[in-house]
Amino acid sequence: MKICVIALIFALILAISSASRINYSGNLVLRAIPETPEQLEFLRDWESASSIDFWILPAAVKQFADIRINAESYANVTQLLAERNISHKILIVDLGQLNKKEQQNIALRRALYNGNKAIDVENYHTYEEVMAYLTDLANTNPIVSLKTGGTSEEGRDIVQAIISSDLSANKPVHFFDCNIHSREWITGATCIWIIDQITSGYGSDPEITALVDQYDWKFIPIANPDGYAYTWSTDRNWRKTRIVNNGSACIGVDVNRNFLAGFGGTGSSGDPCSNTFRGNVAFSEKESSALRDLIAADRGRVKTAVSMHSYSQMFLSAYGYTTDLPPEYPEMFRAMEIAVGALTATYGTKYTYGNTAVTIYIASGVTTDHYYENEGIVHSYTIELRDSGTYGFQLPPDQIVPTAIETWNGLKAMINAI
Ligand SMILES: [Zn+2]
CATH class of the missing domain: 3.30.70.340 (Metallocarboxypeptidase-like)
Known part of the structure; x- marks a missing residue:
């Protein structure tokens, strides 16, 4: 009975909140x-x-x-x-049907959740809910602290969750940015699930305990908060930021084309209406500047830097802006081979891997190249998570856990090998 009432309330909330959303029916x-x-x-x-x-x-x-x-x-x-x-x-x-089904799945899981955490880490959540979860975690778990790297164009905090058993030890860092492209919901969900794994496993799971004792873990679960909020309120399909572009009716910059690494080159657009609009100059955006400053704060300590994206199941290294291979490419390739091997061994999910520009396409001004070229982080990767096109960005919530488990297995194997 209680579940029925809750489900009804969520259905009502859903109906109200979906009124202002773009309807992709027939797309x-x-x-x-x-x-x-x-x-x-x-x-x-x-x-x-x-x-x-x-x-x-x-x-x-x-x-x-x-x-x-x-x-x-x-x-x-x-x-x-x-x-x-x-x-x-x-x-x-029919994308409209897929959107509707996604909202129903999320609402149903919410109604059924009876755990004791601020959010169900096996479901998708709004920006506010994720921030509430992180705040709660920082207040209740001594190894968790939060750092605000800056604010977004619309004034939302760009928050980094730091997991460290001893901040003063300045341990090597594993750095993650997630949801830089707002519609790629699985990326933020995967980062949150990994945060939950590490924080709840420390002290009881020997593998996790060793990983925390050895390293500091830093996650930015929602690197593009305005775009992300907009995917919940209005347009499930939004990729860029929400900045108003001077002289154009089109909104937003692709944060992952706004970094100072081959900025302005092939694979980015100078047209504000394009989904790969790079902005006028590198780091013109508050979101890319926040990421730049957050990773620069740990200069010399970052062992791996991972940018989470979806979809297409790929593991990619620098460079993105040129087909030239970095001198350390054999080492990068070895690390990717180990990561993908462990990832695929989990559930059989197939990934392709290699240098970005050679394996997929030339993309200029991306995080991975910036982390490699300007921060000197050899193990800097972009991961394109599930799936290969059945659901695209609308990956159902029941795939959050398997996606996160296989990705985490791949990352752990890689980290242990480098
Ligand atoms: Zn992306």
């Missing part, structure tokens, strides 16, 4: 596969010069690019592709 996600350099070039130009929503950016010949479109533009888009002989298939038939 499709297409998967296009360029077979020639010309076809690839066409897709890239299209992405860079328009507001069309690529879920997976055009990367290389024979590699898929995923494109979200509304029902009305289906005929035009498919004709455009057909004119250039680019084959495609429909990946998601």
